[in-house]
Amino acid sequence: MSESIKEQLESTFKAVVITDSEEARIGVNVKKDQVLAVLSFLKDRRFDHLALVSCVDWIEEKEFELVYVLTCYMQANEEHTDQESLHLIVKTRISRQSPQFKTITDIFPNAEPYEREIHELFGVKFVGHKRLTPLFLERDYDIPPFRKDFDTRKYVKDLFDNIPSIEIEKK
Amino acid sequence: MDRNQITKWLKAPAKMANKYSLHAIYFCTGCGIIEVPPVITSRWDAERFGVIPVATPRQANLFLITGYVSVKTLRAIIRTYEQMYEPKYTVGFGSCPINGGMYWDSYNTIKHLDKYIPIDGWIAGCMPRPEAIFIAVTHLWTLIDKGMANGYVRYKKNYEFYRRNQEMALGKLDWPSLYPIQSDDEAVENE
Numbered sequence: 001m002s003e004s005i006k007e008q009l010e011s012t013f014k015a016v017v018i019t020d021s022e023e024a025r026i027g028v029n030v031k032k033d034q035v036l037a038v039l040s041f042l043k044d045r046r047f048d049h050l051a052l053v054s055c056v057d058w059i060e061e062k063e064f065e066l067v068y069v070l071t072c073y074m075q076a077n078e079e080h081t082d083q084e085s086l087h088l089i090v091k092t093r094i095s096r097q098s099p100q101f102k103t104i105t106d107i108f109p110n111a112e113p114y115e116r117e118i119h120e121l122f123g124v125k126f127v128g129h130k131r132l133t134p135l136f137l138e139r140d141y142d143i144p145p146f147r148k149d150f151d152t153r154k155y156v157k158d159l160f161d162n163i164p165s166i167e168i169e170k171k
Numbered sequence: 172m173d174r175n176q177i178t179k180w181l182k183a184p185a186k187m188a189n190k191y192s193l194h195a196i197y198f199c200t201g202c203g204i205i206e207v208p209p210v211i212t213s214r215w216d217a218e219r220f221g222v223i224p225v226a227t228p229r230q231a232n233l234f235l236i237t238g239y240v241s242v243k244t245l246r247a248i249i250r251t252y253e254q255m256y257e258p259k260y261t262v263g264f265g266s267c268p269i270n271g272g273m274y275w276d277s278y279n280t281i282k283h284l285d286k287y288i289p290i291d292g293w294i295a296g297c298m299p300r301p302e303a304i305f306i307a308v309t310h311l312w313t314l315i316d317k318g319m320a321n322g323y324v325r326y327k328k329n330y331e332f333y334r335r336n337q338e339m340a341l342g343k344l345d346w347p348s349l350y351p352i353q354s355d356d357e358a359v360e361n362e
Contacts, residue, residue: 136243137242137279138241138243138246138341139242139279139342141278145278145279150278152276152277152278153276156275156276156278159339160271160281160282160283160340161282162339163283163286163336163340164286164332164336165283165285166286166325166332166336
């Protein structure tokens with residue numbers, strides 16, 4: 001591969017900002033309407049392994065940041081390239097008021113449980129996702145519990161500390 | 172066999188047999204379960220104490236709760252505990268079941284396990300060493316001898332309270348109650 005993936009990205013997409021943090025790790029900041037295009041572009045260029053989808057709550061900027069980590073599998077018949085040890089971290093910002101984003105399960109089917117998890121813990125709705133059902137949590141929460149404005153201590157005080165111990169009840 | 176114990180054997184053979192053959196249900200919760208494989212295998216060999224792991228709650232009479240209990244796990248713990256035959260003994264292992272431990276302010280972890288099922292003994296520590304399990308077992312023998320390991324009796328007696336606490340934490344339970352509960356209407360009628 002003559003042209004590096006960084007140059008390819010910059011020449012193809014105009015609004016992409018590359019933050020080069022380390023040698024084996026490239027951060028790619030993308031506008032939210034370009035995420036699907038960038039991800040499928042990268043998938044065609046052998047970044048076919050979606051390792052992680054994550055979410056960050058920037059409460060002061062009133063935004064959620066979605067993070068997609070892409071790597072590529074080793075290919076036995078080709079020569080070893082530097083690309084195989086490269087991590088691409090695609091980031092995008094969405095509004096915190098009505099958190100909603102397009103699903104990427106059409107490109108990477110293994111994103112399904114990650115998106116369910118983010119839907120459950122951050123309350124981000126993924127349009128087009130076929131199964132946005134509860135994954136981990138057993139109870140209903142007013143605010144999704146991984147948001148920064150969810151007060152865990154108050155929640156614990158209201159729920160678990162209010163359950164009386166058996167010795168007190170017997171009296 | 173210890174000669175001093177012959178009178179005990181003659182007096183209550185079933186109790187002594189129970190005491191020296193504690194069958195622990197192999198129920199894995201939290202990080203403490205990592206201490207159990209060395210305990211039951213050759214290094215510490217729990218069978219010296221009559222403790223062996225069994226596969227189903229129907230064969231077990233010792234319930235080791237080995238670590239933090241999430242809300243989802245509590246559901247499984249209650250169902251497992253209610254399936255075990257009496258006499259049954261419960262031991263909370265590690266500091267998390269006692270009062271939440273390092274998860275004291277977690278949104279999804281049960282803080283005081285003895286509010287939901289009765290506990291006969293605690294092992295403190297994070298993590299306790301495997302030897303602590305044997306100390307707990309020998310201590311449990313003493314409690315059984317004195318009739319103080321009576322968690323299942325307390326559960327039956329205060330089932331109403333336990334069931335109400337369980338419902339406060341889990342919402343509506345989707346299995347029938349183990350013991351009959353006197354509802355409020357019946358209580359009024361009886362008066």
